[in-house]
Amino acid sequence: MKKLILTVTVALLTSGVSVFAANNINTNNADEIVVVVNNDDFKEITAKELPEAVSNAIVKDYTEATITKVYVNTSEQYKIILTANGTENVVYADKEGNWLKETAVITVKEGENVSEEE
Structure with a gap:
């Protein structure tokens, strides 16, 4: 009889913890902000087409690369x-x-105008 009561108690406690954990997983965080950076307007060029300043920066900062x-965009x-x-x-x-962070890269779709005032 003691084993039965102990087993039922453990089962109840375990199921209560499982339900609590499941409720925490399913909560939605409405305060979460997702930022998507679109860098699709780049076209491939050859390394020889890089400006000298960019080539020099690569040689200086990425000697082993x-x-x-x-x-280029x-x-x-x-x-x-x-x-x-x-x-x-x-x-x-x-x-x-000058090195840029990915978030600082300007993406402009064809037909859009970008002014310095923005």
């Missing part, structure tokens, strides 16, 4: 895929050779 692919920002030690990394630079 090899350029795998290079892309309409704002003359460059997306550069580098390989170093078997690892592929993506970096962004402007035409002056």
Whole structure:
């Protein structure tokens, strides 16, 4: 009889914890903000087409890296895929050779006008 009561008690406690955990998983967080950066307006170019300032920045800051692919957008920002030690990394630079964060890359669709006042 003691085993039966103990088993039922353990079963009730375990099911209560499982229900509590399941309720926490299914809650929606309405305060969560998702930011999507669209960098689809880049077109592929050759490494020889990179401005000298960008090439110099790569040589200076990524001495061990090899350029795998290079892309440019309409704002003359460059997306550069580098390989170093078997690892592929993506970096962004402007035409002056300044490194950019991915979130700072300007994406402009054809037909849109961008002014300096925005």
